[in-house]
Amino acid sequence: MKRRSEGEAMKRVGIRDVAEHAGVSISTVSNALNRPGTVSEQLVTRVRSAADQLGYVPLQAAQQLRAGRSGLLGMTVINIANPFFAEMVAGAEDAASAAGMRVLVGNSSDDAGKERDHLELFERVQVEGALVSPFGQTRPWLDRLRRRGIPVVLVDAVDDTGQSPSVSFDDVAGGRLAAEHLLSTGRRRLAFVGAREEVRQVRERLAGARAAVAAHPGATIEPIWTRRTTSELGRAFGEQIADRSPGDRPDGIVTSNDHLAIGLLHGLVTRGVRVPEDIAVVGYDDIEFAAIAAVPLTSVRQPAREMGRTAAEMLLARVNGDDHQQLGSVVYQPELIVRASTGGHA
Known part of the structure; x- marks a missing residue:
């Protein structure tokens, strides 16, 4: 030898x-x-x-592929730096692990090109199913996966073509709930701070907030767009809003996620703006840090982990051939968690 x-x-x-x-x-x-x-x-x-x-x-993967199984589910998320998406992944991993599977996670980082790369990778490594929380135009890539016999379930999104089951959240109702809460506290000059109106979830949250404002004569809402949904940008926008003259500032703000809201709170407070006396703030997602922010944050709660788990269970049913039922969809409803940033209890 x-x-x-x-x-x-x-x-x-x-x-x-x-x-x-x-x-x-x-x-x-x-x-x-x-x-x-x-x-x-x-x-x-x-x-x-x-x-x-x-x-x-x-190599276990090679053995599984020879047997026609990869043992993998693919999952794309918009930005895993946002704890909402991290929790959603954790929920999917809970379900996959219970079924003896693993999850290959692709973080798009608010980049449609990266998202396409992840979907192409899923095709190459022959994942057994794909969970997709879409950022860009994913339809051609989802069609390719389906043609290869790889089932797809959308997460935090709805398939307008009806080809894929989905687990989503009623964002129009969430945006309306946030704005109605601010209006109920006497606020009339609202602002909506969010990133990328082309993202469906953000667009629907703003639509819900606008619907609430339209029902209150004399109330207004100002969209303020950011490049990304980070706490650093939220702080910068908080400082910019604080630097306006008092009569030109909004007196209530809805944000598209808690990352933005927590940064925005910091920017307002460090510039001497009182929250909620001068400006009340509502976040979105109710991440863990919302309750321990400098001013505890009122937020629209999404059950991220449960959404990820439910989506993975739906996908696993299709992977295992248990897809005799209609594709269907699951839509979660919002819950408002009131804290000190709008005058509630800390």
Whole structure:
């Protein structure tokens, strides 16, 4: 048998290395390890001895693919830096783990190009199903996955074509609930701070807020758009709003997520604006940090982990062929959690 040098031993050991070490063909190694009854006992011993000496471990993914299964679900999210999406992934992992599967996560980072790359990767590695929280125009890529026999479930979104089941949130109702709460406290000059109106969720939250304002004569709402939904940008916009003259400021603000809202609170307070006396603020998602912000944040709660778990369970049912029921969809309803940023209890 050939001996491997110290430098060669540092590489990942493959089936070819075992074959060379044992002095046999690759097919003999494969048969000895996977179908020992097809070769002699002497060859089985020889191959296994070589594998043990080299530290060869069969690649589980390759074995699964040969069996027609990858053991993987793919999942894209808009921005995992947002705790809402991190919780959604955790929920999907809960369901996948219970079924003996793993989740391959693609973080789009508010970038449609990255999102397409992740969906292409899912196709290449042959995931058994895909959970997609879309940012850009994903329809052509979802069609490709479906043509390959890979089922798709949309998360935090709805498929207008009706081809994929979905788990979503009533964002129009959420935006309306947030604005109605501010209006009920006497606020009349509202602002909506959000990123990228082309994102469906943001657009629908603003539509709901506008509907609430329209029902109150004399009330107004000003859209303020940011490039991204980070706390740093929220702080900058809070400072800009605080620097306006008091008569030109909004007296109530709805934000498209809690990241923006927490930063915005910091920007307002550090500029001497009193929250909620001068400006009341409502966030969206009710992430963990909302309750412990400098001014505890009123927020529209989304059950992120439950949404991820439900979507993964729907996908697993389709992966396992239990798709005799209608595609359907699940739509979660908003809940307003009132805290000090709008005058509620801290």
